[in-house]
Amino acid sequence: MVVYQTQDMDLSDDEVDRIFRALADTTRRDIVRRTLTDEASISDLAHRYEMSFAAVQKHITVLEGAGLVTKHRNGRERRIRGNPEAIRKAQTLLNAYERIWQGRIDRLDALLAQN
Amino acid sequence: MVVYQTQDMDLSDDEVDRIFRALADTTRRDIVRRTLTDEASISDLAHRYEMSFAAVQKHITVLEGAGLVTKHRNGRERRIRGNPEAIRKAQTLLNAYERIWQGRIDRLDALLAQN
DNA sequence: CTAATGTAAAACCAAATGGTTGTATATCAA
DNA sequence: TTGATATACAACCATTTGGTTTTACATTAG
Numbered sequence: 001m002v003v004y005q006t007q008d009m010d011l012s013d014d015e016v017d018r019i020f021r022a023l024a025d026t027t028r029r030d031i032v033r034r035t036l037t038d039e040a041s042i043s044d045l046a047h048r049y050e051m052s053f054a055a056v057q058k059h060i061t062v063l064e065g066a067g068l069v070t071k072h073r074n075g076r077e078r079r080i081r082g083n084p085e086a087i088r089k090a091q092t093l094l095n096a097y098e099r100i101w102q103g104r105i106d107r108l109d110a111l112l113a114q115n
Numbered sequence: 116m117v118v119y120q121t122q123d124m125d126l127s128d129d130e131v132d133r134i135f136r137a138l139a140d141t142t143r144r145d146i147v148r149r150t151l152t153d154e155a156s157i158s159d160l161a162h163r164y165e166m167s168f169a170a171v172q173k174h175i176t177v178l179e180g181a182g183l184v185t186k187h188r189n190g191r192e193r194r195i196r197g198n199p200e201a202i203r204k205a206q207t208l209l210n211a212y213e214r215i216w217q218g219r220i221d222r223l224d225a226l227l228a229q230n
Numbered sequence: 231c232t233a234a235t236g237t238a239a240a241a242c243c244a245a246a247t248g249g250t251t252g253t254a255t256a257t258c259a260a
Numbered sequence: 261t262t263g264a265t266a267t268a269c270a271a272c273c274a275t276t277t278g279g280t281t282t283t284a285c286a287t288t289a290g
């Protein structure tokens with residue numbers, strides 16, 4: 001079910017779940033941050049963290065499932081690239097929440113001004 | 116360890132983990148959205164979802180742990196109130212990621228212009 | 231061709247998550 | 261004072277998560 005819509009974006013509950021879930025891990029956020037500027041292979045990334053290659057691989061699978069990174073084959077390597085589109089989806093939702101809150105404040109202000 | 120700082124905000128890895136984790140569930144996001152405009156008791160909220168009172172209570176505990184809602188005693192009730200501050204913390208991080216990505220684009224543009 | 235490198239995927243494990251039911255306690259209403 | 265309501269909390273359970281090791285396969289380098 002689509003729960004949030006803007007001009008150019010439909011967000012299902014599941015999709016939002018996956019994006020936030022993927023962002024809820026320090027290693028995964030670090031991978032996203034890193035690959036937003038510099039594409040890297042899985043091995044490149046695996047070297048940077050104190051865990052097994054397979055563990056990093058799994059993190060990347062989670063990120064890919066959430067659309068936060070994309071994989072691109074390059075010979076025997078897979079280049080991982082951060083995807084700003086998924087970031088924007090999360091931002092869009094949070095912005096909506098902020099507007100909702102601001103709306104309450106505005107109504108309270110109006111109520112006060114009226115008395 | 117503090118991983119992200121702005122003028123008025125320090126964000127530890129754990130704190131960010133908790134915020135995103137808490138947001139990674141449809142019921143919890145709904146509770147946040149709802150209580151950002153209208154304070155509600157736990158029972159009020161529990162009535163709205165097809166799960167036990169205790170389950171909703173647990174969701175609220177998770178949200179409170181992430182700072183996304185606050186509890187305020189009112190007689191035998193606890194009023195739950197959404198907290199925009201935690202939303203802003205998440206926004207701040209995502210904005211930083213977007214700027215990082217934009218930075219890469221800017222550098223690529225500069226490189227192209229140079230040749 | 232062979233060895234080394236890069237990735238994929240399976241099997242396994244402990245801990246965390248998201249739900250349940252049941253029990254205890256506090257407060258309010260009649 | 262007693263019954264109903266609101267919350268808290270513990271115990272339990274199935275599934276998911278985040279890690280491991282191992283095995284297999286593809287590709288590149290010498």
